[in-house]
Amino acid sequence: MSVVCPLNSSSEPSASIPLVVDLDGTLCRTDTLWECFFAAWARDVWIPLRALIWLLSGRSNLKRQLAQAAVLDAAHLPWNTDVIRALQAAKAAGRETVLATAAHQSIADSVARALPLFDVVMGSSDGTNLKGVAKAERLIQRFGERGFDYVGDSRADLAVWAVSRNGFSVSSVRPPGVSSLGEMALPHVMFRWSRMLRVRHWVKNVLVMVALFAAHRWADASAWQASLAALTSFCAVCSSIYVLNDLFDLAHDRQHASKRYRPLAAGQVELHHAFFAAIALLIGGLLIAAWAGMGVLAVVGSYCVVNAFYTLKLKRVPVADVCVLAALYTLRIVAGAVAIAAPLSPWLFAFSVFIFLSLALAKRAVDVNALAPGEALAGRGYTSRDATFVNVFGSGSALSAVLVLALYVASAQVGVLYSSANWLWLALAVILFWLMRMWRLAMAGQGDDDPVLFATRDRVSWGCALACVLCFALAI
Numbered sequence: 001m002s003v004v005c006p007l008n009s010s011s012e013p014s015a016s017i018p019l020v021v022d023l024d025g026t027l028c029r030t031d032t033l034w035e036c037f038f039a040a041w042a043r044d045v046w047i048p049l050r051a052l053i054w055l056l057s058g059r060s061n062l063k064r065q066l067a068q069a070a071v072l073d074a075a076h077l078p079w080n081t082d083v084i085r086a087l088q089a090a091k092a093a094g095r096e097t098v099l100a101t102a103a104h105q106s107i108a109d110s111v112a113r114a115l116p117l118f119d120v121v122m123g124s125s126d127g128t129n130l131k132g133v134a135k136a137e138r139l140i141q142r143f144g145e146r147g148f149d150y151v152g153d154s155r156a157d158l159a160v161w162a163v164s165r166n167g168f169s170v171s172s173v174r175p176p177g178v179s180s181l182g183e184m185a186l187p188h189v190m191f192r193w194s195r196m197l198r199v200r201h202w203v204k205n206v207l208v209m210v211a212l213f214a215a216h217r218w219a220d221a222s223a224w225q226a227s228l229a230a231l232t233s234f235c236a237v238c239s240s241i242y243v244l245n246d247l248f249d250l251a252h253d254r255q256h257a258s259k260r261y262r263p264l265a266a267g268q269v270e271l272h273h274a275f276f277a278a279i280a281l282l283i284g285g286l287l288i289a290a291w292a293g294m295g296v297l298a299v300v301g302s303y304c305v306v307n308a309f310y311t312l313k314l315k316r317v318p319v320a321d322v323c324v325l326a327a328l329y330t331l332r333i334v335a336g337a338v339a340i341a342a343p344l345s346p347w348l349f350a351f352s353v354f355i356f357l358s359l360a361l362a363k364r365a366v367d368v369n370a371l372a373p374g375e376a377l378a379g380r381g382y383t384s385r386d387a388t389f390v391n392v393f394g395s396g397s398a399l400s401a402v403l404v405l406a407l408y409v410a411s412a413q414v415g416v417l418y419s420s421a422n423w424l425w426l427a428l429a430v431i432l433f434w435l436m437r438m439w440r441l442a443m444a445g446q447g448d449d450d451p452v453l454f455a456t457r458d459r460v461s462w463g464c465a466l467a468c469v470l471c472f473a474l475a476i
Helices: 032-041 047-055 059-069 081-092 105-114 133-143 155-163 189-196 199-214 221-248 271-292 294-312 320-339 346-368 384-409 412-417 423-443 451-457 459-475
Strands: 019-021 097-104 120-124 149-152 166-169 178-180
Touching (some): 032 047, 032 059, 032 105, 032 221, 032 271, 047 059, 059 097, 059 105, 081 097, 105 120, 133 155, 199 320, 294 320, 320 346, 384 412, 423 451, 423 459
Parallel strands (some): 097 120, 149 166, 166 178
16 A cells, blocks of 8 residues: 655755755656666667677766667656656745656756656766765755655665765665655556557467377377477567567657556566566577477477567568467467477368468457557557558468368368367358458457467357367367
8 A cells, every 4th residue: 555755754845955856766657768668678779788898988978888788768667657746736835846866967957857746857978977965966966955855766776865865765775864755556466567568469379289180199208298288388589579669669669558567568567577587588498498309499499589580580571470470379389299299280280370360350450440640559560541452361371271171171181080070160160250250340449469378368269169169079
């Protein structure tokens, strides 16, 4: 539960006592240095190497270089509303308001432009990292010891709190004499990390098991072991990629109706914690893939490479983005076939390409169909004029998938694998119904920006899935 202090711990505030607030973790629920790092990396693939070189000349140099290399969207940072209210109250009372941050001066200035609440803006400059003792000394020079109230959040602020008149903290770091100012009530850490890692999205990786069932090897223990290893590898790698994708897409997610509530965009998980977790998951996933077989490692590695191109560039290229998404789904099926050393049926491959292209276009259709005339979809390269294209090609791909499945059911090969193949026609009808319904919802703007996840929450979709499973079981 949040406890809000009225900023009058020792005495009633007077107009002569300025209110000083920190930026990272205090005024905004994120770290602008890491924000700049990922914003710059999205523009220049060599930024991690450049950052290491810049750091050799000192942290202040790193901040300056990253601030110049990045385009930080300060207007959409996840603000702390309690701190903003305190600043507004101070302004109304005639107090001087100060932003004092270890972020580079240019970043501090851009924040001040986005939030016109400050009379004085202090940031790091060449040769000076305005943090801890350095910040305390600067504030003493400007306002005198005990001549200001200070709002911070971390152990780096201990030196500043020690020389302030009143100290306030927006976090659990609260030394004696420092009061609480609206500490944010976050969801449980497991819930935040589960959302960030997209644990619910692991259902997509069940596609790895398709080859095992399509090859009728459900009684083969070794095939199950290999398939489950490939499945685990994809879960780890995909979670890693989801996190990295969110880190690169922070600015666009914060302008999206629903994505702005994601843990990283909302400032609920620290960016550097998320980054290191993503690296650990990526390495772990690749090691599991190598254990499952070098062929599986090659497919999973290809998935990572393609996804990297998608994250850095292709997600903003119309048509290419949905083709890549379809390919990423299909690679899961390919990995499952490679894991159990089963030949990949051309029927299954063609069906997967068309149906996943349709679902990828449905994902875009939900956003594109919701655009106002002339409006552009942030970060994706589509405009409202693309609605017809997306809808036509998406529904056409759905019909193509059903046509491929119909040709397969009518082929001689089916009679060898299934004793009662006529049940497959009923499964085909159910799939056609489901795709038609999904596209009707997408065109009407009633679907979800992820049709696969929408299906996991949709009772009709569950009914269709159970009906298809029953039909295939009866066909066998």
